[in-house]
Amino acid sequence: MIEFRGISKRFPGVQALKDVSLHISRGTCHALMGENGAGKSTLGKILAGIYSADDGEIFIDGKKVGFSSPRDARLAGIGMVYQELSFCENLSVAENLALGETPRMGPFVLYQIMHDKAVAALEAIGCKMDVWAKVSELPVGQQQLVQIAGAVAGGAKIIIFDEPTSSLSQVEAARLMDMIRSLKANGVTCIYVSHRLEEIFEICDDVTVLRDGQYIGTRPVKEVSRDALIQMMVGRPFSEFFPEQKHSSVSKEVLKVENLSSPGKFDSVSFSVRAGEILGMAGLVGSGRTEISEAIFGLDKLATGDVCVEGRKINIRKPSDAMGHGIGLIPEDRKRHGLVLGMSSMENISMAVLRRLSKWGWISSSEEKQMSQKYFDRLRVKAPTLETTAISLSGGNQQKLVIAKWIAANCRILLVDEPTRGVDVGAKTEIYNLIDRLADEGCAVLLISSELPELLNLSDRILVMRNGRINGEFKRDEADQEKILRLMTGTRYLK
Amino acid sequence: MKKLISKIFGTQQSGIIMVILLLGVVLTIFSGSHPDRATGAQVNNFLNQYTLMQTATDASFFAIMAIGATIVIISGGIDLSVGSIYAFAGVISAMVLRAMGPMDSVPTLLTALTLCVGIGLACGLANGLMIVGLRVHPFIITLGTMWIFRGIAFVASKAESILIPDCLTGFTKATFGLGTLYPVPMLIMIASTVIGAIYLSKTVMGRHVYAIGGNADASRYSGLKVGRITTGVYVVSGLTAGIAAFVGTTYYGSASCADATGYELYVIASAVVGGTSLSGGKGSAISAMFGAVLIILIRQSIRTLHLDQNYEWIIIGLAIIIAVVLDQINARLTSRRLLKSVAEKQNIETIKSK
Known part of the structure; x- marks a missing residue:
C-alpha cells in the first residue's frame, strides 16, 4: 500500500500541492485526475523522486520512504513513464535502456550484453523490436513501450503513467490500455495521471481528484459517474459540457x-x-x-x-x-x-x-x-x-x-x-x-x-x-x- | 521623487548603469590627480572632461555597430562580418575620394557618407540574401564574408593606408567651441542608439525582429515574412558598420584594410554585456550602447590605474563572463519575483470570486 500524508509542495509563485493525503492499494490501477495545474503530475513526480516534497511523508507498505533522486526511487521499485518522452533520441533503443548502467569493461561498452538485456526487457512486456533502431525513428507509441520496458526491467512494482496517451493515436492508446491491464495482472501497481475520462473509466479501479493542489476525494471508478467526476474536478456543477448548437445560419x-x-x-x-x-x-x-x-x-x-x-x-x-x-x-x-x-x-x-x-x-x-x-x-x-x-x-x-x-x-x-x-x-x-x-x-x-x-x-x-x-x-x-x-x-x- | 527613482531602477538598464557608475566612482577615487597646465588647479586623472570624452569617443566606433549586432542577435542570428564591412567601406570610400581629387567640403562629405552607408547596406544585403537564400547558418555565412570583405579591401588598397581629405576630419572633429573636445562621434553614437531603440520598440519591423527571434516557426504561422525580416536585420547591421566606418575613418584621417580588426567580437561582447540573449528574442539597443561603454571603461581603467597593460585581454575576458553571469542571476531573480506577484494576484482574485 502506498500512503501519502500531508504532502505540500511550493514552486516559485505557485502552491502546487497543499496538504494532500491519500491511499493507493497494491495491485490496483489508481487514477490521479484534475485540471491542468491541479497538482496531479507533481504528486506523481514526488513519488518518483523527481521533486522532493516541502512537507509531508510517503509510506510504502508502512515504511516511510523519501527519495531524493529518480535513481533512489527506481531502486525502491518505482518507475515513471513520462508525459514528454524522455529519451536521448539520437541513441538506439538498447542504449537508452542501458543509460545510467551501461554494461562496460573499463572504458569500453559491452554491446552484446547491452543488446541481450534490451531484448530481454522488451520480451518481458511482450514486445519485439529492433533494439538498435534509433529512438527518434520509432513511432511515439513504441517509444512509450520502451519506457515501460525500462521501468519493468528495473524491477518496478509501482509505475506512474503521466498523461501517457497525450501524444498517442487511438490504436496506440488501446494497446497501452492492454499493457496496463497485463501489468496489473502481474501485480504491478499503476498510478495513472490523466484528465481523460474515457481512459480512466476503461482501466482504473479507483480515482482520486485533485483541484488547485488540494485533495478533493477518492472514489471507486465503478461507483462514480462522469458528471460527478467532472464536477469534482472543476468545482462547480457541470450542466453543459458542449454548447447546444444549431447552426441554422449555414449559408454559401x-x-x-x-x-x-x-x-x-x-x-x-x-x-x-x-x-x-x-x-x-x-x-x-x-x-x-x-x-x-x-x-x-x-x-x-x-x-x-x-x-x-x-x-x-x-x-x-x-x-x-x-x-x-x-x-x-x-x-x-x-x-x-x-x-x-x-x-x-x-x-x-x-x-x-x-x-x-x-x-x-x-x-x-x-x-x-x-x-x-x-x-x-x-x-x-x-x-x-x-x-x-x-x-x-x-x-x-x-x-x-x-x-x-x-x-x-x-x-x-x-x-x-x-x-x-x-x-x-x-x-x-x-x-x-x-x-x-x-x-x-x-x-x-x-x-x-x-x-x-x-x-x-x-x-x-x-x-x-x-x-x-x-x-x-x-x-x-x-x-x-x-x-x-x-x-x-x-x-x-x-x- | 520616489517614483522617479523606482522608475530608473526598474528599467532594464538599471543594472549596467549602476555598474558603470560604480566603476566610475572607483576610478575617480583611485586615479589620483595632476595639475592643470593652464590654471594650475588639481584635476582628477579620470573625472575630467578630456578623459570622459575620450572614453565616449573610443566607445562610439563599436557602440554604433553594437546597435546593429543587437538587432541581429535579437532576431536569433549573429553577424561576424561587421569589422570587415567597416574596413571595406572605409578603404573604398577613401580610394574613391582620392580618385575624385579635391572637392568642396559639402560634396566631399556627402560622397564619403553615401559611399560608407551604401557599401555597408550592400554588404549587409549580401549577408542577408545568402543566409536566407542558401539556408546556411548566419555564423558560417558571416564568418566567410568576414574574410571576403576584408580581403577585397586588402586587394583594392594593396595594403596601404589611404589618407582622408582634411575637411572630413574637420567635420568629425568639430569642437563647437569646446576647445579640444570632439563630441561628434559621441553624438552620432547617441543618435544611433535612440534610433535603434525606437526601431525596436515602436515599429512593426522591430516587433517582428523580436518575434522571429523568440519563435521563428510561430512567426511564420502568423504570416510574418521571416526571410524578408531576416534579410532586413543584416542590412541594418551592415548599415551600422557603414556609419561606424564613416565616423572612425574620418576621425582618424586615414583608412586601411586592417582597420577594426577584431571589432566583431567587441561588438558582440557589447551586445551580450548589455543583456542581449544569444538565443534570440531578448535585448535592447540602449543596453548595447552601455555595454560598449562598459567595455571601453574597463580598458580605460587599466590605463588610468596604471595596471600592467599586458593584462588587458585577461581582464576584459573575465569582465564579460562576470557581466553575463550577473545579468542571468538578475533575470532569474526578477522572473521569480514576477511569478510570485502573479500568483499573489491570482490568489486575491480567487478569494474575491469566492
Missing part, C-alpha cells in the same frame, strides 16, 4: 478544396466548408489531417490542387497569402507554432495584425492596447495583465491567446487543429463555446480533432481521414463513435 460555400495532394502526406482530397458551418475532420495521427490544414494555409510548398475561396480560385504560396484571403490557422502545437512564449500576451494577440495597427510602419501603442484588451476580455484570458508573458500562462489560457490572434485578424475561414490538447476541462468548455460562436457569426470552421466526443458534439458534418485520403463523410445525426473509428482504422470490427 466559402472554402472549397479540390484534388489537393502532397506527395507522401495526402492524396486528392476534396471538400468544402460553408459559412457558419463547422466541418469536423477525424483520423489517426499521421492520417494527413494536420498536413491538409498546413497546405491550405500555404505552409506546404509541394502541395498541388485547387483551393477556392468564395468561388474564386486562389493561389497560396505562403501564410501571408492565406491570411490575405481571410484564412487563419490555429496550429496543433501551440508552443512551437502558435505563440512566441517570451513575448507578452498583447504582443502575441496583435502579432498577425500589426500592420493594421500601424501607420508607416509605426505601431500605434494605444490602438494595439485597445484591440488586444478587447479580445483579452472577450476570451476571458486568465492573466493578471496584458503584459504577462505567454510562457507563464496555463495551457488553456495560452490557447485562448492563439484564438484571440486569429479572431483579431477577422478570419472568415478558420482551420482549427486540436484546439483542446493539453487544456483543462474548464477552459475546454470555453473554447468549445468560442468555436461555436465563431461559426454562428458566419465563420467557416475546419475542426481537426483526435477527441471524438469533441467532433461529434461540435461539427455539422464529419470527414474521416485514413492514410491521406478521405475515407467517408457523416452528417452530424448519422455519426457515432463506432462508425467513425471503423473508417479511421479501416477495420470492420472493433471490440
Whole structure:
C-alpha cells in the first residue's frame, strides 16, 4: 500500500500541492485526475523522486520512504513513464535502456550484453523490436513501450503513467490500455495521471481528484459517474459540457478544396466548408489531417490542387497569402507554432495584425492596447495583465491567446487543429463555446480533432481521414463513435 | 521623487548603469590627480572632461555597430562580418575620394557618407540574401564574408593606408567651441542608439525582429515574412558598420584594410554585456550602447590605474563572463519575483470570486 500524508509542495509563485493525503492499494490501477495545474503530475513526480516534497511523508507498505533522486526511487521499485518522452533520441533503443548502467569493461561498452538485456526487457512486456533502431525513428507509441520496458526491467512494482496517451493515436492508446491491464495482472501497481475520462473509466479501479493542489476525494471508478467526476474536478456543477448548437445560419460555400495532394502526406482530397458551418475532420495521427490544414494555409510548398475561396480560385504560396484571403490557422502545437512564449500576451494577440495597427510602419501603442484588451476580455484570458508573458500562462489560457490572434485578424475561414490538447476541462468548455460562436457569426470552421466526443458534439458534418485520403463523410445525426473509428482504422470490427 | 527613482531602477538598464557608475566612482577615487597646465588647479586623472570624452569617443566606433549586432542577435542570428564591412567601406570610400581629387567640403562629405552607408547596406544585403537564400547558418555565412570583405579591401588598397581629405576630419572633429573636445562621434553614437531603440520598440519591423527571434516557426504561422525580416536585420547591421566606418575613418584621417580588426567580437561582447540573449528574442539597443561603454571603461581603467597593460585581454575576458553571469542571476531573480506577484494576484482574485 502506498500512503501519502500531508504532502505540500511550493514552486516559485505557485502552491502546487497543499496538504494532500491519500491511499493507493497494491495491485490496483489508481487514477490521479484534475485540471491542468491541479497538482496531479507533481504528486506523481514526488513519488518518483523527481521533486522532493516541502512537507509531508510517503509510506510504502508502512515504511516511510523519501527519495531524493529518480535513481533512489527506481531502486525502491518505482518507475515513471513520462508525459514528454524522455529519451536521448539520437541513441538506439538498447542504449537508452542501458543509460545510467551501461554494461562496460573499463572504458569500453559491452554491446552484446547491452543488446541481450534490451531484448530481454522488451520480451518481458511482450514486445519485439529492433533494439538498435534509433529512438527518434520509432513511432511515439513504441517509444512509450520502451519506457515501460525500462521501468519493468528495473524491477518496478509501482509505475506512474503521466498523461501517457497525450501524444498517442487511438490504436496506440488501446494497446497501452492492454499493457496496463497485463501489468496489473502481474501485480504491478499503476498510478495513472490523466484528465481523460474515457481512459480512466476503461482501466482504473479507483480515482482520486485533485483541484488547485488540494485533495478533493477518492472514489471507486465503478461507483462514480462522469458528471460527478467532472464536477469534482472543476468545482462547480457541470450542466453543459458542449454548447447546444444549431447552426441554422449555414449559408454559401466559402472554402472549397479540390484534388489537393502532397506527395507522401495526402492524396486528392476534396471538400468544402460553408459559412457558419463547422466541418469536423477525424483520423489517426499521421492520417494527413494536420498536413491538409498546413497546405491550405500555404505552409506546404509541394502541395498541388485547387483551393477556392468564395468561388474564386486562389493561389497560396505562403501564410501571408492565406491570411490575405481571410484564412487563419490555429496550429496543433501551440508552443512551437502558435505563440512566441517570451513575448507578452498583447504582443502575441496583435502579432498577425500589426500592420493594421500601424501607420508607416509605426505601431500605434494605444490602438494595439485597445484591440488586444478587447479580445483579452472577450476570451476571458486568465492573466493578471496584458503584459504577462505567454510562457507563464496555463495551457488553456495560452490557447485562448492563439484564438484571440486569429479572431483579431477577422478570419472568415478558420482551420482549427486540436484546439483542446493539453487544456483543462474548464477552459475546454470555453473554447468549445468560442468555436461555436465563431461559426454562428458566419465563420467557416475546419475542426481537426483526435477527441471524438469533441467532433461529434461540435461539427455539422464529419470527414474521416485514413492514410491521406478521405475515407467517408457523416452528417452530424448519422455519426457515432463506432462508425467513425471503423473508417479511421479501416477495420470492420472493433471490440 | 520616489517614483522617479523606482522608475530608473526598474528599467532594464538599471543594472549596467549602476555598474558603470560604480566603476566610475572607483576610478575617480583611485586615479589620483595632476595639475592643470593652464590654471594650475588639481584635476582628477579620470573625472575630467578630456578623459570622459575620450572614453565616449573610443566607445562610439563599436557602440554604433553594437546597435546593429543587437538587432541581429535579437532576431536569433549573429553577424561576424561587421569589422570587415567597416574596413571595406572605409578603404573604398577613401580610394574613391582620392580618385575624385579635391572637392568642396559639402560634396566631399556627402560622397564619403553615401559611399560608407551604401557599401555597408550592400554588404549587409549580401549577408542577408545568402543566409536566407542558401539556408546556411548566419555564423558560417558571416564568418566567410568576414574574410571576403576584408580581403577585397586588402586587394583594392594593396595594403596601404589611404589618407582622408582634411575637411572630413574637420567635420568629425568639430569642437563647437569646446576647445579640444570632439563630441561628434559621441553624438552620432547617441543618435544611433535612440534610433535603434525606437526601431525596436515602436515599429512593426522591430516587433517582428523580436518575434522571429523568440519563435521563428510561430512567426511564420502568423504570416510574418521571416526571410524578408531576416534579410532586413543584416542590412541594418551592415548599415551600422557603414556609419561606424564613416565616423572612425574620418576621425582618424586615414583608412586601411586592417582597420577594426577584431571589432566583431567587441561588438558582440557589447551586445551580450548589455543583456542581449544569444538565443534570440531578448535585448535592447540602449543596453548595447552601455555595454560598449562598459567595455571601453574597463580598458580605460587599466590605463588610468596604471595596471600592467599586458593584462588587458585577461581582464576584459573575465569582465564579460562576470557581466553575463550577473545579468542571468538578475533575470532569474526578477522572473521569480514576477511569478510570485502573479500568483499573489491570482490568489486575491480567487478569494474575491469566492
